[in-house]
Amino acid sequence: MTTTLAHAVVTGLKEAILRGDLPPGAKLPSEPQLVEQYGVSRTVVREAVTRLRSEGLVETFHGRGSFVLALPEPSPFAAESTRIRTHDDVLAMLDFRIGVESEAAALAAHHRTPTDERAIRAATEDFGRQGHEGAVSADFDFHRAVAAATGNRFYLELVESLGPMMIMLPRTQLGEPYSMTDATHVERVQREHDAIADAVLAGDADTARAAMRVHLGSSRRRVGSTSSPSAG
Known part of the structure; x- marks a missing residue:
């Protein structure tokens, strides 16, 4: 319930910021x-x-309150899954994710909030309940959490820019034993x-970093051991 109520407050304040009712610099x-x-x-x-x-819309100063920041300009950088087309691209994406998400797991161990903890628990539980049709989405929800x-x-923006296809694409390079229809793999x-x-x-933090590296490294080894006509 707290999360739902907070979302309503966030939405209301965001709308005020975007309308200009709370311009940059306003408290x-x-x-x-x-x-x-x-x-x-x-x-x-x-x-x-x-x-x-966390979304970069306000900055808080101890004893002074929170102030609206200027809306960020669109960035030309995008790590979009649509740009990942070949076997080598998939391997490169996994290498990239190992570096980024391993450190993210360590930071999450340091900075998690009760809301984050609930989201992570829910994502792990949801993955266990899903059939193979929903497993990719549930897998992505865990990494996003x-x-x-x-x-x-x-x-968060990086993971969201890749979307669920960051989970699906490596699996397109693998055989049936590594699909979400295989109970052992799940x-x-x-x-x-x-x-x-x-x-x-x-x-x-150290164990979280290592566990994420093991998780993504396992995918990297499986994909790397396969051959693909699209590989360069």
């Missing part, structure tokens, strides 16, 4: 004002402001996710 209403305006608790308001801060737990919007991925989640939730 957000105080906590008591937001509590009264939205009819929520201080905890909900604080979570909403934390989300706005870890990225969000870093508290660093750039990790169980293996579930164990790997559980190891990452356990370390993140325990606040063990």
